[in-house]
Amino acid sequence: MERMKCYRMKQIPYRLAEALKCICKKKSLETITVSEIAAEAGVTRQVFYHYFTDKFELASWIHCVHLYQSVKSALEEDSQQMWRLTTEYWLKRLENNKTFYINAFQSVSQKEFQRIIRDFFFHAYCWQMEQHMQRELNQEERFVLHLYLFGGMEEIYEWIAKGMPIPAEQMVLLLEAAMPELIGKWILTGKGVTYEAALKKMEEYLLEEGLLQAIS
Numbered sequence: 749m750e751r752m753k754c755y756r757m758k759q760i761p762y763r764l765a766e767a768l769k770c771i772c773k774k775k776s777l778e779t780i781t782v783s784e785i786a787a788e789a790g791v792t793r794q795v796f797y798h799y800f801t802d803k804f805e806l807a808s809w810i811h812c813v814h815l816y817q818s819v820k821s822a823l824e825e826d827s828q829q830m831w832r833l834t835t836e837y838w839l840k841r842l843e844n845n846k847t848f849y850i851n852a853f854q855s856v857s858q859k860e861f862q863r864i865i866r867d868f869f870f871h872a873y874c875w876q877m878e879q880h881m882q883r884e885l886n887q888e889e890r891f892v893l894h895l896y897l898f899g900g901m902e903e904i905y906e907w908i909a910k911g912m913p914i915p916a917e918q919m920v921l922l923l924e925a926a927m928p929e930l931i932g933k934w935i936l937t938g939k940g941v942t943y944e945a946a947l948k949k950m951e952e953y954l955l956e957e958g959l960l961q962a963i964s
Contacts, residue, residue: 761799763789765810768803769848777807777855807852808864812954814841815868819950830876830946831935832920839904839916846912853908866901868953873897875949877934892930900926 767788771780780803786796800806818841822833842849852861873893874885885893900923907919927935 760789760791760795761806761809763791764796764799764806765813768806768810769845772848772851777803777851804855804860807848808860810845810848811852811861811864812868814838814845816950816954817841819872820947823946827946828937832924835923836916836920839919842908843912843916849908850911853905862901862905865904866897869901870894870897871953872949873931873935877931879945880934880937889930892928896926896928896931 764785767785768780771784771788782793782796782803785803785806786793789796796806800809815838818834818837819830821837822830825833870893874890877889877893878884903922904919907914924932924936
């Protein structure tokens, strides 16, 4: 009985996420209320606030779940191609939830979405490069990485805003082609990366963001 109760509680954030994505098909994120999300999920407002401070934190959590699932799927398939597979699986999840992401990026919360994406990939790239090189990045490497990520993320934001007009697979190829050699020679191979270490790093990041709850 206790195990069943625990399982149901872990599923509540996912029910809230599905409720928000469903309502986003009919209304803008700006106009959706917590009461509407809770009612759609079949829970009370108090239950919603037990897990999330507001609808924007729920939206951010949805994206973190998709990032986490993308990393996990990529590592399970082939850790040596972690970058390509993670990026492809992530962009495909954006495609599969197109209405929600276009809606979310049009809201005032888009800056938070952009920060989460940029910060996540900067930490992930730094970690993977340092694992490979067995040292911390120097100033030049960090600068080039910042430059690539800011440019690449702007292209992804534009892709989302325009309704994702080209397939995710093509976006991956474009992002790979634009990657400077200084980064690519470390990032495009998964050498030095293990499944357990990569997932642990991902979970540490989500914990720091306060978004780790219920992700499995």
